[in-house]
Amino acid sequence: MSPSRxxxxxxxxxxxxxxxxxxxxxxxxxxxxxxxxxMAVAIALRNTWSSLxxxxxxxxxxxGAGLLLALVTMLPLGIFIGRVRAIGDFIEPxxxxxxxLPPLAIVPLAMLFAGVGxxxxxxxxxxSVSFPILLGAVDAVRSAHPMLxxxxxxxxxxxxxxxxxxxxxxxxxxxxVGIRIGVALALLVSVSAEMLLSTDGIGTLIxxxxxxxxxxxxxxxxxxxxLTALAINITYNSSVYTLDAxxxxxxxxxxxxxxxxxxxxQLRTRGPGLWDQESIAVGWLKSGEIWATPYFxxxxxxxxxxxxxxxxxxxxxSEGGYALPMSVTRVVNPSAGxxxxxxxxxxxxxxAQEAWARIGNARPVNKKARVPDEVAATVPTADKLRNVDWxxxxxxxxxxxxxWNKVVNR
Amino acid sequence: MNPIIKKATAIGCCLVAWECxxxxxxxxxxxxxxxxxxxxxxxxxxxxxELLQAEGQTLLRALTGLFITVLLGVGLAVIAxxxxxxxxxxxxxxxxxxSIPPAALVPLAIFALGLTPKLFIGIIVFAAFSTVYLTALNxxxxxxxxxxxxxxxxxxxxxxxxxxxxLPAAMPSIFSGLRVAAGAALIASVASEMLAGKDxxxxxxxxxxxxxRTQEMFAALFVAALNGIIFNQLILWMRxxxxxxxxxxxxxxxxx
Numbered sequence: 001m002s003p004s005r006x007x008x009x010x011x012x013x014x015x016x017x018x019x020x021x022x023x024x025x026x027x028x029x030x031x032x033x034x035x036x037x038x039m040a041v042a043i044a045l046r047n048t049w050s051s052l053x054x055x056x057x058x059x060x061x062x063x064g065a066g067l068l069l070a071l072v073t074m075l076p077l078g079i080f081i082g083r084v085r086a087i088g089d090f091i092e093p094x095x096x097x098x099x100x101l102p103p104l105a106i107v108p109l110a111m112l113f114a115g116v117g118x119x120x121x122x123x124x125x126x127x128s129v130s131f132p133i134l135l136g137a138v139d140a141v142r143s144a145h146p147m148l149x150x151x152x153x154x155x156x157x158x159x160x161x162x163x164x165x166x167x168x169x170x171x172x173x174x175x176x177v178g179i180r181i182g183v184a185l186a187l188l189v190s191v192s193a194e195m196l197l198s199t200d201g202i203g204t205l206i207x208x209x210x211x212x213x214x215x216x217x218x219x220x221x222x223x224x225x226x227l228t229a230l231a232i233n234i235t236y237n238s239s240v241y242t243l244d245a246x247x248x249x250x251x252x253x254x255x256x257x258x259x260x261x262x263x264x265x266q267l268r269t270r271g272p273g274l275w276d277q278e279s280i281a282v283g284w285l286k287s288g289e290i291w292a293t294p295y296f297x298x299x300x301x302x303x304x305x306x307x308x309x310x311x312x313x314x315x316x317x318s319e320g321g322y323a324l325p326m327s328v329t330r331v332v333n334p335s336a337g338x339x340x341x342x343x344x345x346x347x348x349x350x351x352a353q354e355a356w357a358r359i360g361n362a363r364p365v366n367k368k369a370r371v372p373d374e375v376a377a378t379v380p381t382a383d384k385l386r387n388v389d390w391x392x393x394x395x396x397x398x399x400x401x402x403x404w405n406k407v408v409n410r
Numbered sequence: 411m412n413p414i415i416k417k418a419t420a421i422g423c424c425l426v427a428w429e430c431x432x433x434x435x436x437x438x439x440x441x442x443x444x445x446x447x448x449x450x451x452x453x454x455x456x457x458x459x460e461l462l463q464a465e466g467q468t469l470l471r472a473l474t475g476l477f478i479t480v481l482l483g484v485g486l487a488v489i490a491x492x493x494x495x496x497x498x499x500x501x502x503x504x505x506x507x508x509s510i511p512p513a514a515l516v517p518l519a520i521f522a523l524g525l526t527p528k529l530f531i532g533i534i535v536f537a538a539f540s541t542v543y544l545t546a547l548n549x550x551x552x553x554x555x556x557x558x559x560x561x562x563x564x565x566x567x568x569x570x571x572x573x574x575x576x577l578p579a580a581m582p583s584i585f586s587g588l589r590v591a592a593g594a595a596l597i598a599s600v601a602s603e604m605l606a607g608k609d610x611x612x613x614x615x616x617x618x619x620x621x622x623r624t625q626e627m628f629a630a631l632f633v634a635a636l637n638g639i640i641f642n643q644l645i646l647w648m649r650x651x652x653x654x655x656x657x658x659x660x661x662x663x664x665x666x
Contacts, residue, residue, distance in 0.1 A: 011495055012502035019503070035522070093417040094424055100638020101631065102597040104513070104604065105612070108619025108627055112441050184508075192513035192601055196616070206514055331621065 032402050052205070059194060059201040062118060063186040066125025070182065074130045075175060078137025079167045083159070088138070095134070103128030103189050107196050116197040121190065128189045129182035136178030140171035241322050243404075244388050248320075254389050257400065261407035304361070313378065323385040443625040452629030460614070465633055468611040471527065472599040472641070475534025476592060482535065483542030483591075484584060488572065491550035504540050512537035512594075513601040520606055530602050530610075537598035538591035545587025549580035581653040585645060592641040600634060611637070 020038050027037030036044075045052070081088040107124055114120035148170060152162045194203025240254065247253050247260025304312045328347065330340035346352055353364035357371050363379045364371065393400065425445050431437065432444035443451075455461035490497035512533050523529040553576050561575045603612025611634055618627040 011498040012500070015499040016502055089416055090420050093420040096417075097421060097635065100593075100596075100642065101635040102593070102600045102638065104597055104601045105615055105631060105634040107604070108615050109631065111619060112622075112624065112627075188511040188513070191511045195513055195516075196601075196604055203514065206517055209517075331623075 032405070052202070055200065055202045055205045059187070059190050059203065062121050062194075062201065063125055063183075063190040065118075066122045066190070067129055067179075067182055067186045069122065069126045070129045070133050071179070074134040075137050075168075075171075078134045078175075079141050079163050079171060081134075082138040082141030082171075083163055083167055092138075095131070099131050099135075103185070104192055104196070107193055111197060116199055120197060121193040121201075124193045125186050125189050129186050132178040132181040132185065133175065134178075136174045137171050140174035141167045143174075240393060241324075241388060244386075245322070248386070254393055254400075257403065258407075261403060264404075264408040265410065320384065320386050321380060323382055323387050440622065440624055443628060447625045448628040448632070451623075451625035452632065455626055455629055461629065461633060464609060464611045464614040464630070465637075467609050468599050468603065469637065469640075471530045471603075471610065472534060472592075472595045472637070474527075475531045475599065476538060476588075476595045478531065479535050479538040479542050479591060479595070480588065483539050484546045487543050487546035487550055488577070490547055491576070492568075492572070497547060500543075504543060507536065508540040512598045513605060516602050516605040525606060525608070529606060530599060533602040534595045534598045538595045541587050541591040541594060542584075545590075546580065546584045549583030549587075550576050553579045578652075578655070581649075582656045585649040585653050589642060589645050592645055593638065596634075596637055596641060 024037040024039060027035050027040070081091055103124065106127055107120075110120040110123045110127075114123055148166050149162070152166050157165065190201070191203040191206075194201035195207050243257055243260045243264060244254045245260070246263040247257045249263070250259035252259045328344055330344065334340045348366055350366055350369050353366040353369035356362060357364045357369060357375055361375055361379065363375070363381060429445045432439060432442050432447075439447075452461065486496075486500070490500060515533060515536060516529075519529050519532060523532055557575050557579060558571060561571045566574065599610070600612035600615070603610035604616045605612075607613035611630060615627060615630045615634065618624075618630060
């Protein structure tokens with residue numbers, strides 16, 4: 001009577017194959033790394049398999065923690081609310097008020113109270129899956145056959161005994177339905193929360209793949225999520241500065257980036273593994289394994305002051321350095337009165353600018369600030385710095401990204 | 411006690427407790443502003459047009475997405491109910507769609523669709539489609555055989571059976587699915603605006619939180635919750651002409 005599983009599935013499998021085939025053909029036809037084909041995704045999947053599952057593990061742990069937390073709190077609460085009418089009538093309107101709030105809308109709130117770490121994400125997951133579980137339990141207790149309650153009363157069971165021995169088992173089937181909804185929701189919210197508060201996990205992996213224009217890797221991560229169940233930053237500034245700089249070595253620039261892309265590809269495939277793990281560079285600087293890095297950060301500044309480490313200095317290559325635009329601004333109607341104004345003026349003042357030049361090894365913005373000789377010797381003035389043509393980049397973004405993918409990520 | 415009074419008391423007590431906690435200084439007021447602060451900030455945002463503009467964007471996106479989803483989901487379900495082969499072909503695809511978090515699609519969709527209204531609406535359709543399609547298909551297939559046989563005895567054609575028997579019988583389930591899908595659409599619109607937007611309620615929430623405008627953030631949260639209520643009421647209101655017959659039947663059953 002009932003067809004076997006295989007028979008049931010073949011038309012679907014056929015359509016999937018057809019779609020995948022069409023995708024591959026279309027990808028070969030378009031021939032852009034912005035639109036990778038099935039094969040490219042499969043290769044990316046194979047290359048990143050272990051790290052994908054490692055990140056997926058983090059994501060699943062969070063989803064599980066949020067779900068478990070919701071289960072141990074909301075199941076008893078639901079039974080309690082369902083059984084003790086007087087309290088239920090009072091609490092329920094509050095749930096009605098909270099329930100329509102989309103789970104991800106509370107991400108910013110969780111961030112304010114719990115930061116961007118695991119706690120915040122687990123809180124968001126907990127909030128999202130609480131309602132299906134809670135409402136399932138309340139409904140189950142309320143819709144239990146009245147005879148059950150009558151029997152319990154005639155047996156003179158206490159309220160607690162009724163809840164534990166009658167309501168809990170009676171509610172379980174409906175609670176299981178709530179959990180099934182909850183599992184899917186927990187995974188969904190977990191991935192989304194990781195994308196919004198990027199630290200680690202598979203959601204973060206997708207955002208990172210995006211920032212490095214590696215669409216195939218992003219799709220591979222997506223495939224892993226599908227197997228188990230971005231704030232797009234397209235002006236990924238440091239990549240673009242590096243591209244311009246490397247291109248300029250052969251007389252190019254952001255307008256003529258071919259040589260830069262080729263150099264990027266060489267760095268990526270033959271460089272000392274700095275491509276994916278920029279923080280490793282700091283460790284290697286410390287141990288003296290590398291002598292030069294394009295890396296400019298507070299870490300390096302701190303290391304320069306570390307007496308235990310070998311002599312580290314910034315120097316600008318003869319090809320020149322880049323002007324990095326920075327800005328400071330105050331908000332409209334600040335709650336702190338004129339403090340922001342004064343803070344900005346202080347930062348731009350002679351005293352603060354001299355300190356910045358001395359401690360930060362940088363040229364001050366304020367011309368009246370005195371520059372220590374050792375800083376002046378290594379940091380050029382703004383008129384000697386190169387500028388990336390951001391207007392051109394914005395205009396030609398997709399063409400440059402296309403080229404990047406063809407050459408660097410090949 | 412009148413249920414409305416009961417409800418109002420409960421909510422009122424909660425708001426008073428909130429106000430007291432916020433003003434007591436137990437929690438930092440920057441992170442947990444008092445109700446009155448939130449109301450004032452909300453009123454200011456309404457006056458400046460910031461809130462209404464974001465709300466309008468989000469509602470428009472969610473409604474357009476939902477409308478397309480209904481056309482697509484119910485339309486495909488009707489065809490799949492007539493052509494079982496199509497249903498079996500689509501089944502694995504819909505299962506895969508269901509298991510992918512819509513938010514995870516946003517970064518990749520940006521490349522395919524750009525930062526256009528198409529992006530937001532596409533994500534919303536993706537998020538809501540499977541629920542609408544699956545509930546509609548289930549309901550259309552599982553119509554009482556008695557009703558279908560009766561229609562056949564009356565000499566109804568296939569099209570007449572579909573329009574006069576199957577679809578009306580499936581309407582209550584379709585609308586239940588629609589209510590769930592409306593929730594998914596709201597989540598998807600807020601999430602995609604958070605991830606890729608430069609306007610809309612999701613962006614407003616994210617932006618206010620990151621710039622520590624907590625009072626404004628709470629006001630936006632309140633509006634986000636209000637959207638859920640609006641959508642629910644809207645669907646209940648649309649349900650009446652299509653599936654109201656079931657309610658009157660239920661009442662009949664209760665009175666017996």
